[in-house]
Amino acid sequence: MAPVDERERSELFEQTVLPHLDSAYNLARWLAGNDHDAQDVAQEASLRAFKYFGSFRGDNARAWLLSIVRNSFHTWLRKNRPPEKTVEMTDDILDIEDSSVNLETVNPQFADAGAVRRAIAELPLEFREIVILREMEGFSYKEIAAMAEVPIGTVMSRLARARKLLQKSLAAAFNPGDQR
Amino acid sequence: MNCQQAKPLVGPYADGELDAAAILELEKHIHDCSACALEWRNLQSLKKALKQDALYFSAPTELRRRIKAELPSARTAVTRRSIWNWNWLTTATSGAFAVCLALLLLTAQTRPSPQQQLAQEVVSCHVRSLMASHVTDVASTDQHTVKPWFNGKLDFSPPVKDLAPEGFPLTGGRLDYLDGRSVAALVFQRHKHTINLLVWPATEADSKPAPVKAAQGYNLIHWSKAGMAFWAVSDLNQKELMEFVQDFASDQAVSP
Numbered sequence: 001m002a003p004v005d006e007r008e009r010s011e012l013f014e015q016t017v018l019p020h021l022d023s024a025y026n027l028a029r030w031l032a033g034n035d036h037d038a039q040d041v042a043q044e045a046s047l048r049a050f051k052y053f054g055s056f057r058g059d060n061a062r063a064w065l066l067s068i069v070r071n072s073f074h075t076w077l078r079k080n081r082p083p084e085k086t087v088e089m090t091d092d093i094l095d096i097e098d099s100s101v102n103l104e105t106v107n108p109q110f111a112d113a114g115a116v117r118r119a120i121a122e123l124p125l126e127f128r129e130i131v132i133l134r135e136m137e138g139f140s141y142k143e144i145a146a147m148a149e150v151p152i153g154t155v156m157s158r159l160a161r162a163r164k165l166l167q168k169s170l171a172a173a174f175n176p177g178d179q180r
Numbered sequence: 181m182n183c184q185q186a187k188p189l190v191g192p193y194a195d196g197e198l199d200a201a202a203i204l205e206l207e208k209h210i211h212d213c214s215a216c217a218l219e220w221r222n223l224q225s226l227k228k229a230l231k232q233d234a235l236y237f238s239a240p241t242e243l244r245r246r247i248k249a250e251l252p253s254a255r256t257a258v259t260r261r262s263i264w265n266w267n268w269l270t271t272a273t274s275g276a277f278a279v280c281l282a283l284l285l286l287t288a289q290t291r292p293s294p295q296q297q298l299a300q301e302v303v304s305c306h307v308r309s310l311m312a313s314h315v316t317d318v319a320s321t322d323q324h325t326v327k328p329w330f331n332g333k334l335d336f337s338p339p340v341k342d343l344a345p346e347g348f349p350l351t352g353g354r355l356d357y358l359d360g361r362s363v364a365a366l367v368f369q370r371h372k373h374t375i376n377l378l379v380w381p382a383t384e385a386d387s388k389p390a391p392v393k394a395a396q397g398y399n400l401i402h403w404s405k406a407g408m409a410f411w412a413v414s415d416l417n418q419k420e421l422m423e424f425v426q427d428f429a430s431d432q433a434v435s436p
Contacts, residue, residue, distance in 0.1 A: 010251040015311060018247070025239035039243050046247045060319075113234035120235070134195065135230040138317050141197050160191050167226055 013053050020062040021046065023137055024069045030132045031073045033121065037080075045072040063139065067147040070129065119169040127162035134159055181209045186216045194223050196318065196329040203324060228332065298359055298411075299392045299400050305356050306376045306398060306413040309365065315374060316352030316367050326353040330364055338364035338379040338408070346427040348375065368424065375414040375424060382409035389425045391418060401425045 024045060029038035045068045049056075058064055120128060129148065133139045141159075145152045186209045192198050193206050210217050309315045318329040327340040333355055342350040347370065354365040356378065363380040382404040389403035389410075399421050401412045412425050 006252040013251065014248070018244070021239040021244055021247070022236075025243060026237045029237040035240070038237070039240065042239065042243060043247055043250075047250055050251060059315075113232055116229050116232070117235060120230070131230065135227060136236060140319065141192075141195070143319075156192065159195075160188070163191065163223065163226060166230075167222060170226075170229070 016061045020065050041073050045069040115173045119166050130158050131162045181205045196325045200324040302411045303395045303398050317354045319352040336381050348424050373416040378411045
């Protein structure tokens with residue numbers, strides 16, 4: 001039987017960290033791209049979080065857990081997959097010519113989650129994680145910068161570029177003849 | 181402000197990350213410039229598309245179970261249970277039945293008024309926010325960050341006001357679910373005490389702030405104003421909570 005303080009620690013962990021397992025899995029699922037690997041990453045991250053739970057002093061357990069998920073994913077990636085093509089980063093967010101693709105005309109089809117899902121999945125990893133953390137998990141730029149260990153300016157430029165890419169591929173998906 | 185300056189700000193504006201001065205300038209520009217207005221609407225469509233439930237992957241039950249089984253306490257609990265599997269199950273079932281019966285009898289005798297029920301829900305909401313360490317979805321002391329954050333998440337726009345000068349600094353906002361609808365939760369701090377202010381469109385006429393019978397050691401104050409219902413809940417003492425409410429309700433200044 002586990003000593004009492006161990007059990008107390010598990011209980012506290014179940015109350016403060018495990019409620020965020022959905023967020024952890026969602027991030028892992030979008031990063032890894034499939035359920036099997038995502039479960040491995042999320043489980044590894046949760047157990048790692050439990051191991052270091054004693055040193056958790058912050059007030060945002062969700063952000064803390066998600067940065068562990070992110071780290072676990074990168075460790076897993078190094079072991080299991082050849083490096084994904086990385087994008088060349090520039091701070092010039094206007095270099096993807098915005099061309100004001102009019103998404104209003106494709107709005108009705110936005111209900112089609114399939115196309116949106118494909119568009120997100122096609123994003124380079126560095127962009128994808130920021131989109132997930134910002135749009136699905138609602139973290140602030142500052143929180144994302146801390147989690148992804150990059151400056152806030154980089155979060156902003158990646159997010160802007162990711163959005164342009166998403167708008168472009170969604171517009172292309174719905175108006176194939178209207179690509180500009 | 182021209183388009184060159186406005187365009188890079190549209191994203192941060194939509195994300196609730198602009199300061200008040202920039203918000204004013206940008207809103208003015210968007211109002212006058214159709215290209216930037218289109219950019220803004222496109223971004224909103226995109227954000228909405230990314231937020232649809234169908235894109236969110238919830239954790240499989242199996243994963244949750246496996247993780248719990250790996251934690252020390254859970255491990256001992258599982259082994260103990262498997263020894264007395266049947267006994268445990270029967271005891272649990274009859275126990276649960278007895279509890280249900282007792283609850284049924286109890287509620288039949290003391291049916292609380294709708295307001296008491298709502299007060300109870302408000303307290304549960306407060307406790308839940310503290311327990312799950314999920315007090316704020318948007319952590320900011322800036323009312324101009326918190327207010328826009330609610331845009332598109334709610335079908336109403338809650339008044340947001342920072343009361344730091346009065347000693348009740350705003351710490352952020354959160355979406356919550358109460359009384360069968362989504363509500364805005366504004367979070368304030370008084371020393372070590374957290375105050376949750378829950379806001380949603382009122383179904384009743386305006387009413388003055390009045391304490392509602394405290395529950396589980398929490399104090400509650402309810403009022404309605406300008407078509408919004410407000411519930412303040414905290415472990416703070418009744419007197420200071422009332423001061424907070426009066427400061428908030430005083431002119432109920434609304435950020436732009």
